[in-house]
Amino acid sequence: MSATTTRPRTDPDTGPSAGTTAADEARPSRLRAAVGSRTVRKLAVLAVIAAVLIPLAHAKWAGASWPHALTVDVSGPLGKASDWILDNRDSHWIFLYFFGHISQAIIIGVRAVYVALLALGWAGVTAGLTLLAWRAAGARVAVTTLVSLAVCGGLGMWVPTTQTLALMAVAVTVSVVVGGLLGLAGGLSERAFRALRPILDTMQVLPAFAYLLPVVMIFGNGVPGAVLATVIYAAPPMARLTALGLRGADAGVLEAVASLGATWRQRLLSARLPLARKELLLGINQTIMMALSMAVIASVIGGGGLGDRVYQALSTVDVGKALAAGLPIVLLAVVMDRTIGSAGERLGAPPAEGGSRWLRGWPAWAGVAVITAVIAVAGRLAGSQTWPGGWTVAIEGPVNQFKEWMVDHLYTGVPVVGGTAEWAANYLKWILDPLREGLQGIPWYGILLIVAALAWLIGTWATALTATAAMAAIGVLGVWQSSMDTLSQVLAAVVVTLVLGFAIGIWAARSARLERMLRPVLDVCQTMPQFVYLIPVVALFGVGRAPAAAAAIVYALPAVIRITTQGIRNVDPSALESARSLGATQGQQLRQVQLPLARPALLLAVNQGVVLVLAVVVIGGLVGSGALGYDVLFGLAQGDLATGLVAGAAIVCLGLMLDRVTQPTARREKKGA
Numbered sequence: 001m002s003a004t005t006t007r008p009r010t011d012p013d014t015g016p017s018a019g020t021t022a023a024d025e026a027r028p029s030r031l032r033a034a035v036g037s038r039t040v041r042k043l044a045v046l047a048v049i050a051a052v053l054i055p056l057a058h059a060k061w062a063g064a065s066w067p068h069a070l071t072v073d074v075s076g077p078l079g080k081a082s083d084w085i086l087d088n089r090d091s092h093w094i095f096l097y098f099f100g101h102i103s104q105a106i107i108i109g110v111r112a113v114y115v116a117l118l119a120l121g122w123a124g125v126t127a128g129l130t131l132l133a134w135r136a137a138g139a140r141v142a143v144t145t146l147v148s149l150a151v152c153g154g155l156g157m158w159v160p161t162t163q164t165l166a167l168m169a170v171a172v173t174v175s176v177v178v179g180g181l182l183g184l185a186g187g188l189s190e191r192a193f194r195a196l197r198p199i200l201d202t203m204q205v206l207p208a209f210a211y212l213l214p215v216v217m218i219f220g221n222g223v224p225g226a227v228l229a230t231v232i233y234a235a236p237p238m239a240r241l242t243a244l245g246l247r248g249a250d251a252g253v254l255e256a257v258a259s260l261g262a263t264w265r266q267r268l269l270s271a272r273l274p275l276a277r278k279e280l281l282l283g284i285n286q287t288i289m290m291a292l293s294m295a296v297i298a299s300v301i302g303g304g305g306l307g308d309r310v311y312q313a314l315s316t317v318d319v320g321k322a323l324a325a326g327l328p329i330v331l332l333a334v335v336m337d338r339t340i341g342s343a344g345e346r347l348g349a350p351p352a353e354g355g356s357r358w359l360r361g362w363p364a365w366a367g368v369a370v371i372t373a374v375i376a377v378a379g380r381l382a383g384s385q386t387w388p389g390g391w392t393v394a395i396e397g398p399v400n401q402f403k404e405w406m407v408d409h410l411y412t413g414v415p416v417v418g419g420t421a422e423w424a425a426n427y428l429k430w431i432l433d434p435l436r437e438g439l440q441g442i443p444w445y446g447i448l449l450i451v452a453a454l455a456w457l458i459g460t461w462a463t464a465l466t467a468t469a470a471m472a473a474i475g476v477l478g479v480w481q482s483s484m485d486t487l488s489q490v491l492a493a494v495v496v497t498l499v500l501g502f503a504i505g506i507w508a509a510r511s512a513r514l515e516r517m518l519r520p521v522l523d524v525c526q527t528m529p530q531f532v533y534l535i536p537v538v539a540l541f542g543v544g545r546a547p548a549a550a551a552a553i554v555y556a557l558p559a560v561i562r563i564t565t566q567g568i569r570n571v572d573p574s575a576l577e578s579a580r581s582l583g584a585t586q587g588q589q590l591r592q593v594q595l596p597l598a599r600p601a602l603l604l605a606v607n608q609g610v611v612l613v614l615a616v617v618v619i620g621g622l623v624g625s626g627a628l629g630y631d632v633l634f635g636l637a638q639g640d641l642a643t644g645l646v647a648g649a650a651i652v653c654l655g656l657m658l659d660r661v662t663q664p665t666a667r668r669e670k671k672g673a
Helices: 022-060 075-088 093-137 139-154 158-188 190-205 208-219 223-247 251-259 264-275 277-293 295-299 305-316 319-346 361-381 396-410 420-441 444-458 461-476 480-509 512-527 530-541 545-569 573-581 586-597 599-623 627-638 641-662 666-672
Strands: 006-011 015-021
Touching: 022 444, 075 208, 075 641, 093 139, 093 158, 093 208, 093 223, 093 319, 093 361, 139 158, 139 319, 158 190, 158 223, 158 277, 158 295, 158 305, 158 319, 190 223, 208 223, 208 627, 208 641, 223 264, 223 277, 223 295, 251 264, 264 277, 277 295, 277 319, 295 305, 305 319, 305 530, 319 396, 319 512, 319 530, 396 530, 420 480, 420 530, 420 545, 444 461, 444 641, 461 480, 461 641, 480 512, 480 545, 480 599, 480 627, 480 641, 512 545, 530 545, 530 599, 545 599, 573 586, 586 599, 599 627, 599 641, 627 641
Parallel strands: none
Antiparallel strands: 006 015
């Protein structure tokens, strides 16, 4: 063996350091050279392709917009399908004996839960949920549950809250069962996983309004359609995380179980599922969050409950009523999030020393049931089944007065900085309008080439092909101009979101106090229904694309902040310690160590920011953002299946393209490692 030459390493700030081999010093330069050469090769190939195809495309189809000759009119087939559904909904066997039974089962389930909640009364429900939280998650979460339910009742929203609980109980149960079964199939079969992935991608990217229309056409307005729309939206996280947990099970444990002669079922029940417990609990948690976020959207087709109150407030721009109905949704989400999170941490942990056996196992659960029944009976005997009217506080008036004060003092005429109306006008003038005109002015083949280049540089040729095909599909559907308008709104909002999110996330990662202060704020922002954001931003910014962008930024910002903070904090401490030992400043540690090592998390933050912004920009069609969001809403309002589904499909294609150009593939990550 030959000896390895060791020489001091020269650092630009601290000078040479001993113990670094020549091979170690040469490795980064070789890596940079390899990455650079791959990039140059890819750009050269793209340049050759562009030199050949662009003149041909320009000669055949000149102009910026997608050529009409390359579009396919799908309105005819979709219109015929819509007419057939409407004509046969009350007579065809598939509606009477299949969809009809599904609808009836959902109605029975929701009604049974609601009747049970009414029978328990406000006292029984409050006691039961509080004791359940105590038994599953501890005293602190129990106090949070008690206070949250008291606030729901104190705001005068007890009846809508119980209606939402009944609807969510059935929707979450069905979502967990369906998502769990799909995840089980994907986790145990590679072929099933590959088949499910594009379906789950489509279900999560497709805006909720787009699939409300076919659901309404099949099931009509009411509870069944609302529950099924919620299931479509909330089941994918459960399926993804279940498959992830099963596929990531420790191979050594599985081999040990198999060597003992365990059957397939025994290996699943005794090894795979227990090893995937954390992912399963996270899947349930995310399913609940997604279902509650659909509460308002489901109210559009008759879901009722708190969502209906928020939707009515939106139609009258009543911020006070919207907050009074939206706050209970947030509190329900926080309670469920804390309960499941704490229960997951306690699950499988050894019991506390000195604890009474009566506080563990079935005696504790029996005690919860008995105490709940006693309190419920006491409440019924007292003649108070709903929350007492004398215990409520009306916040609508003060909140609306505060909103009016903000409008009067912030909308216009603010010294130096100007008002929100001026901000909106400048945002449109200097950012949105030039960006939209630029995207609509670039020839369609130029857009395809840019997308292919970005996707190939960050991923593989398959990534580039997928992203380019997604953009081409938008043109084929005949909604190119509207899609460029929506894309301009998304890109502008994403830039603002990332600038703010990265800055705040890095700051929070370096300050534990700031992170603690931000956590409840981020929780509220992430669980608040998307509709609620639209009301104050409309009051402050007016109607148009600016309020839709503002709502999208506020909605997407918490996810970017959380992921950025987590990524910076999870950087290897030994790398930071090495940098400190070399005398690196705080800024150098951030730029040269933390940000490069947190690159996967930062790219994930970009990806999630894009997806969340896209979701809210579409809902912004309600407040005048136009483009694809308006087309989806128009299709829902007018029962126009073709317009709504085509716009929804275009949004899916935009989401798929943006996902591919912002998230590098695993193969690309391994090459850069």
